[in-house]
Amino acid sequence: MAGVSGATVSRFFNAPGKLSAETAARIKGAVDELGYTPNLVAGGLASNRSRLVAALAPTIEQSIFAATIQAMTDELAGAGYSVMLGLTGARDEHVGQQLSAVLGRRPDGVILTGSITDPIMRQRLVAQNTPIIETWDLPADPIDMVVGFSxxxxxxxxxxxxxxxxxxxxxxxxxxxxxxxxxxxxxxxxxxxxxxxxxxxxxxxxxxxxxxxxxxxxxxxxxxxxxxxxxxxxxxxxxxxxxxxxxxxxxxxxxxxxxxxxxxxxxxxxxxxxxxxxIDGHAIGRQAVSFLLQRARGERVAEPIVDVGFELVVRKSG
Amino acid sequence: MAGVSGATVSRFFNAPGKLSAETAARIKGAVDELGYTPNLVAGGLASNRSRLVAALAPTIEQSIFAATIQAMTDELAGAGYSVMLGLTGARDEHVGQQLSAVLGRRPDGVILTGSITDPIMRQRLVAQNTPIIETWDLPADPIDMVVGFSxxxxxxxxxxxxxxxxxxxxxxxxxxxxxxxxxxxxxxxxxxxxxxxxxxxxxxxxxxxxxxxxxxxxxxxxxxxxxxxxxxxxxxxxxxxxxxxxxxxxxxxxxxxxxxxxxxxxxxxxxxxxxxxxIDGHAIGRQAVSFLLQRARGERVAEPIVDVGFELVVRKSG
DNA sequence: AGCAACGATGAACGCGCTTACATTTGCACG
DNA sequence: CGTGCAAATGTAAGCGCGTTCATCGTTGCT
Missing domain, CATH: 3.40.50.2300 (Response regulator)
Known part of the structure; x- marks a missing residue:
């Protein structure tokens, strides 16, 4: 409809700078008129980048992790990523199942709350070669990157x-x-x-x-x-x-x-x-995303283990 | 490695009943040994079913919607679906952005909390032809299915x-x-x-x-x-x-x-x-998922508008 | 023995994009 | 006016699966 090849449309969405203003305008017109939305599934397959990150947490109800997930989701949305939510149960009874489900989508990153103890799971995670961030803890034997406290x-x-x-x-x-x-x-x-x-x-x-x-x-x-x-x-x-x-x-x-x-x-x-x-749960989420985006840009993360610390807040009750 | 074609491996995962016990065992062996996880992105592209459902909510912190999301995620995980979480902000300021992000992944369903008011957004949603469930409300002019109350x-x-x-x-x-x-x-x-x-x-x-x-x-x-x-x-x-x-x-x-x-x-x-x-937020989530799964099985949903009602709970404070 | 019917499997195509590479165009320079 | 180079665009080869259709044994029956 815009009289251009598919490749050019792809560039329109992924590298707008490479188009002449004129064709860009023509494509934009067609896109608007057709209500065209690029299929990110196909794009993900072709580019081998899913722009999906998985967030695993025990629960989000009544949970201190909600803040982290909220912050993560907000930050990632701004960077064009979507988050897949995996709830692993209060005692992490579904980590295995959730991890399998999640890895099948080839996420560009996995953010865990707490560590994975099962060696087989760890093995599978590492094999995927995607950035992994453990949060809310400072594991003795980190898998990859860590944002937590002791x-x-x-x-x-x-x-x-x-x-x-x-x-x-x-x-x-x-x-x-x-x-x-x-x-x-x-x-x-x-x-x-x-x-x-x-x-x-x-x-x-x-x-x-x-x-x-x-x-x-x-x-x-x-x-x-x-x-x-x-x-x-x-x-x-x-x-x-x-x-x-x-x-x-x-x-x-x-x-x-x-x-x-x-x-x-x-x-x-x-x-x-x-x-x-x-505990600053938002900060944990933001830092985790920042790590992820650095990796996505191909940069090396200099200091991949961050201790966000904590603060004893003395009020009236004790 | 199992001495079978890709087609047979595909059947192993998606229609195990169609394999002879013997080949199934051989494939299982190879899968375990290789740590092979099917690429759901590729599968989604080929089959045109992403097994992804999008859940949009204003926030999950301090939120009555958390229960619904929790229930949804749990139910969907059991059925082999993953959920993409989209947080639209306390005043729904990011619905547009989130909706675009989400539709690009061709989800098999979209669960909204509240209605979409913007006609252009509604238009885009309907055009996708995916099941849509509005929750936590009983809109006068529903898009598709509804689980809510007045x-x-x-x-x-x-x-x-x-x-x-x-x-x-x-x-x-x-x-x-x-x-x-x-x-x-x-x-x-x-x-x-x-x-x-x-x-x-x-x-x-x-x-x-x-x-x-x-x-x-x-x-x-x-x-x-x-x-x-x-x-x-x-x-x-x-x-x-x-x-x-x-x-x-x-x-x-x-x-x-x-x-x-x-x-x-x-x-x-x-x-x-x-x-x-x-308000039974869990029930809303479960009912929404049930609608989605019915649609996924190709069934027609007889009564697509459900009023889950509410209950005035009188306790001490008033 | 011969044939139909059936279950199990493989070959090949295509899903809708991205991307390396090829090609074209426009323009500055000698 | 030809040459060279950069910017803009097109061409085509996959990405890793699902799915259709054909093929190949088997079995049961006449």
Whole structure:
């Protein structure tokens, strides 16, 4: 319709600078009139670049990862990429399945939250030769690039605060999961370094919600546990503990201090405001995308392991 | 390596029943040994079915849509589909861009939250001839299939409760947005039918958060507004109003009733438990996927417009 | 033994693009 | 006016599969 070859139309979309203004205008006219949208599937096959990146996360509901995914998606959209979302389940039970599904599309990058432990999976990932970014953790044996922080250090920092404040009977309420487990280890280690015994620990399975926190604290309380500080694996749980404690006539932080994890969107605005550990999930997403785009441009990433750190945010609750 | 033609390998993956057990075993051996993953991009081009569905939503952070996306992704993964996530911004400012990006991949279905208003966009969507599902709304002029509920009815139901309870000075705190606007209209209409004047309204732009709710209520209070009930466009905001009211020494619901929207995960567990409108976001996602799969099997969807309804959940706060 | 019918498999084409390479055109320069 | 070079465009060969159609044994039956 524009009187040009297919190759020229391809250039119109992918390298507009190479066209004369006149043909570009002619093609644009035809494109508009026909409502033509290039088939990126065919383009991907031909160019061997899918412009698709896979993002795997345990869940997006009630999740600290939502911020990372949001940031990633926004950034990638700006660069002309689409993101495939793979939800691997609260305990990563579907990583294998999701990974297979995703690799079949030959993504230009894979962003993981946490590490892949299964050696076979790792093998398959590496074999694909696509950029891989592990996030929200600092794995000892990284596959490729990493944007995360040390859960061990987080646990240790919280433990140190417990020591400093002179709290004697800490209770850990935590979801099962590798990363929460590592924070727990760091916490315990901080206590041990100060000659303290291991803390009491209550773990539960599945998604971290306010209700879970409430019930966990109620259960501990009914069982006679009388902590002076509760350390939680998420701000959701922490707020549940506060709600339950308040319902039982306890004053937070007077009778009971509560510390969360994540510094979620609501954490500063509840009563009392949550003391927690801030992780900048958006920054993680942005940095991950930045790595991906560098690789896509063929550049070498000089410093492929980034520790975004964390911040102990002291507010009213503890 | 298995001593068979490509055609047979293709059948191994797509129609295993058509192979003899013996060749299937031979192919399986080769596949395992080589770590071969079929290239779905090429397959999609050849078969004209991408096995990709696009999900567009304003945001996933702090969002009632997260549940729908979660359910969709889970269901679709089970059926061998992947989902492309498109985030269109809190006020749908990126629908156009996202839609283009997404249509280029020739998805086997598009799931929208809310409607597309721009006629040009609608045109392009329809032209693609892919199944389209509008969710979280009951548009007057549906494009294709719909899984939603009436925001008008929600507003009306809340308004009726305000009447029934005899509250005289309602204040609406609402994010800007089409759907929130429709609920507001329904609410106002319910008041009007009972001879009541229009309620006071405070709107804000952007994401609905606890902090926004707090600040909005603080602002109204400082301005001298003294409502006896606050109706919010989200449970987040509602909880923010409660927190702010409590900080100012008000008793909820004694001095002030608060009603939210969404019945989010935490809503039953805060103090006081939130009176709100429950929408089953998971059910919306599941139903949408079910429609999509029916279409994929070539079946006609008998009843393509589904009203999943809502439920006014009365708890302590109002 | 001969034939039809059927299940299993292979050969070959094409899906809609990208891209290396070839070709054409326009223009500056000697 | 011819030469050389760069910019603009066309040509054609795939990219890795799915799919149709033909082929080849087999089996069951007469």
């Amino acid at each position: 859960h061990e250090a987080v646990g240790h920092a919280v433990g140190s605060r417990v020591i400093d404040k002179g709290w004697k009977k800490p209770l850990l309420i935590s979801a099962t999961g590798t990363r929460a487990g590592i924070r727990q280890a760091g916490f315990t280690e901080a206590l041990r370094q100060n000659g303290r015994p291991n803390p009491e620990v209550l773990t539960f399975d599945g998604v971290t919600t306010v209700g879970r926190g409430r019930r966990a604290f109620a259960q501990a309380w009914e069982a006679g546990t009388r902590p002076d500080v509760v350390v939680c694996s998420s701000d959701w749980t922490a707020y549940g503990v506060i709600a339950e404690a308040q319902s039982r006539g306890l004053d937070v932080p007077g009778d009971l201090a509560v510390i969360g994890f994540g510094d979620l969107d609501f954490s500063a605005d509840v009563n009392p405001a949550l003391t927690t550990v801030r | 925001h008008e009815a929600v507003g009306h139901a809340v308004g009726s409760r305000v009447i029934d309870k005899g509250w005289k000075k309602p204040l609406l705190i609402s994010a800007t947005g089409t759907r929130a606007g429709i609920r507001q209209a329904g609410f106002t209409e319910a008041l009007r039918q009972n001879g009541r004047p229009n309620p006071e309204v405070l709107t804000f732009d952007g994401v609905t958060t606890v902090g926004r709710g707090r600040r909005a209520f603080a602002q109204a209070w400082e301005a001298g507004t003294r409502p006896d009930v606050v109706v919010c466009s989200s449970d987040w905001t509602a909880y923010g109003v409660i927190a702010e009211a409590q900080s100012r020494g008000l008793d909820v619901p004694g001095d002030l009733a608060v009603i939210g929207f969404g019945d989010l995960d935490f809503s039953a567990d805060v103090n006081p438990a939130l009176t709100t409108v429950r």
